[in-house]
Amino acid sequence: MPGTPEVPIPNKPISAVEKAAADLLGQQELEVIDACILSHCTDRFLKVARVILRTESELQHRFPELTHIFYTQRLRHLVDTGHLLAAGDVFQMRFSEVRLLREIRDERTTASAGGPIVSGT
Numbered sequence: 001m002p003g004t005p006e007v008p009i010p011n012k013p014i015s016a017v018e019k020a021a022a023d024l025l026g027q028q029e030l031e032v033i034d035a036c037i038l039s040h041c042t043d044r045f046l047k048v049a050r051v052i053l054r055t056e057s058e059l060q061h062r063f064p065e066l067t068h069i070f071y072t073q074r075l076r077h078l079v080d081t082g083h084l085l086a087a088g089d090v091f092q093m094r095f096s097e098v099r100l101l102r103e104i105r106d107e108r109t110t111a112s113a114g115g116p117i118v119s120g121t
Contacts, residue, residue: 008092014069021065030074033059033066034083037075038100041084045097048075048090068093 014022025033033055040046040054052068052075059066072091075098079086088096 006094008089008095010089010091011069011072011093014073018065018067018070021063022070025063029063033063033071033074034078037071037078038083041098041100043100043102045087045099047094048072048086048088048096048098049093051075051098052093 036058037051037055040051040058052071055071056066056068059071072093075084076086076090078084079090079098082101084098085101086096086098090096090098
């Protein structure tokens, strides 16, 4: 029906199977996942669904038990720890957006240009 607003549907809770797989992840694997999520973000706001689905697609062979539900939890962790800025509830992926904080973007730009990585602005 045209003109009817979409209703956000939050993620389901993580399944027991996915939680068990996530609990087995070490720090190095979590860092790989976080880096992948960050690699799909820019300094412009992007839909969380776009970032998460690209992350899931890239990592599906390495972590086949993990789904968008776990990756959204990691994205939320990145927001909570100051790596990303969120607009909206990230667990409602189609209705929220994220972007890199300026400091993170500046570090990535400097590193990709071959210069030193400097923290802060």
